[in-house]
Amino acid sequence: MANASAPVQYRAIIEVAKLADKVPPEFHLLPMTYRPALELAIRQFGDGIWNNAMLTLPHRGDGVEGVGTINAFNRLLEYGWSKDAPAVHQARKILFRLLAEDDDPALLFEFAPAVGPKSKPMEEETRLMLRQTLREAAGAALAQAGYEADPRLRGMARRTLERTMDFLRSPLGAKPWIRIGNQQVLSPDAFPPSIHALRMYAHMPLFRTEHYEGMEMLYRWLCRALPRQEQMQQVGKKILEVPLFVMGDRLPHRNAVEADVPAAIAWLELMARLGFLKRNENWLKMYERFVDDCDRTGVWHPHKGMASPKTTAPWVWSSYPLEPVHGGDERWCDITFRIGLIARLIGRPIDLI
Secondary structure, eight states: OSSOOHHHHHHHIIISSSOOGSOOOOGGGGGGHHHHHHHHHHHSSSOOSSSSSSSSOOTTTTTOOOHHHHHHHHHHHHHOTTTHHHHOOOOOOOOOOOOOOOOOOOOOOOSOOOOOOTOOOHHHHHHHHHHHHHHHHHHHHHHHHHHOHHHHHHHHHHHHHHHHHHHHSSSSOOOOOOTTTTTTEETTTOOOBBHHHHHHHHHHHHHHHTTTTHHHHHHHTTSSSOOOOOOOOEEETTOOOOOOBOEEEESHHHHHHHHHHHHHHHHHHHHHHHHHHGOOOOHHHHHOOOOOOOOOOSOOOOSSSSSSOOOOOGGGTTTTTOOOOOOGGGGGHHHHHHHHHHHHHOOOOOOOO
């Protein structure tokens, strides 16, 4: 509370300390006073879209110029904005449209093929894969915003989970790789869970209860050792990178944590929201290491060095860093907040200092 930005202060009070009933009504406006959030919101176009894109990241790591709609929407939610905030409310229209089986070429946004006399048409298989990616990313954003009860979101989530379950039950679930030339790639029929799908399920607790078998299959898949092969898949006649597919345990050991601390804490939060963290001894051990790295006042510091942690994981951008990191104690607020949030998610007692 002494060093954090407004969004981290607000979410720490509301989500970690659970003191919503002890703060005045105007306290809930605190996230709306945060300048970076306002700067992001005012870049939204009148139709609710940012930069005619969905999943693009900012051109520069410390700004928001060029950010896509889904990433901007997620970022505002992470800043503590509610689904009724004007910018969030306006964006939901296009996100719900992305959930539908709509063939409008304009809905491919940044993935739409170039138009011109020399342009080549997009293969049907590629188009279907890109639409599924956008569908899952939009579903994850809407789930986080609190639209779990909407039948459009539930229907899309059910269809996606069923496809994944069919894949995991099939022989491809055990051996999804095929050889093409001198490399092994994922079969065109493989449909492993994506990071977007996992985020969607993580924010749909009732859906997870209703689809217990599917969640169990996902948990077993996520406990698998990551394959050594590069994440490439045959899509039509092309071999494409598929970095968003989750092919197993992304946090198998401490070295993986040290390699990307923000991605590690984001993975642990995701597993906590899915209800998987307490069941996995290794992930729980990784979390305890974060707790052990907190000082006697509960503030986290890096296990090694004093530099602010950096991430190379695109899916983490919307949640880290929420602080405008400089050189003071605000460097530790983001991770400290996430450690407390995970504790709350898994039912640990919270000691307020």
